[in-house]
Amino acid sequence: MAALHGSIKRKLYARIAAHGGKAKSHKTAFCREHGLSARMFNAIAVELQGLLDGTRELLASERKDLLKAIRRQARQLVARRDRLAEIEADRLRMNPQREAKLRRTAHRNGVALSRLQAKLARIERRLAANVPGICFxxxxxxxxxxxxxxxxxxxxxxxxxxxxxxxxHQVYFVGSKDETAGNQLCQLRQTADGRYQLKVRVPDCLRNRGERKYLVINGVTFNHDRAALDEALDANTALSWRLHWDGRHWRAFV
Incomplete structure (x- = not known):
């Protein structure tokens, strides 16, 4: 299921890259093409749109920092080139060692400025594109x-x-207070032994005829905030789930 989730997310990313728009604007065609329920598409779309928006915010912040650095390097370069021009015009005398150091510093200034400008150009291209360039x-x-x-x-x-x-390595299920246990696709209930049972809806495209619609996981435990979780289940609060493979185990975040 995680492989399908990751594959669909990347395909949706490619669709946005080619045609633009928000993730949810491709819902109808995507559900039809890939045999997804509307709720499952919503979970993928919410996760992907958050990733796109977050990446753009980070790039915008990086652009702001780069512009400051470029202005600082440009001021320093202008000042040093002005001093070198005065030396060339014989209006300023300087010790040969200090003059050589000034020339090296001005050269480094120019190289640093070019690198910053090239990095800024790459960020501007990513921000201007339909998607900001994410490597899954x-x-x-x-x-x-x-x-x-x-x-x-x-x-x-x-x-x-x-x-x-x-x-x-992960699957995300967006919650809704209108659904049983706060989620249509991933539902938790407490069992008699004080632990939990997690029931996960299997996409139709992963099931053969006659196979069960749900994957049932027994003996689930939570080490943190159990009281808050039980209270949320009793109140039928919307619960969004992230099932994450850490290399050895699957972990549930709610």
């Missing part, structure tokens, strides 16, 4: 395929397994 699975892990020995992978197949796992 992280760029760091993606780039490790080029340095397998240095990053500890035995071969490319080992890296590919880690990459695919990183891209499909």
């Amino acid at each position: 699975g992280t760029r760091k892990l993606f780039n490790q395929q080029h340095y397998l020995a240095l990053t500890g992978f035995r071969d490319r197949d080992a890296w590919l397994r880690a990459w695919q796992e990183s891209r499909s």
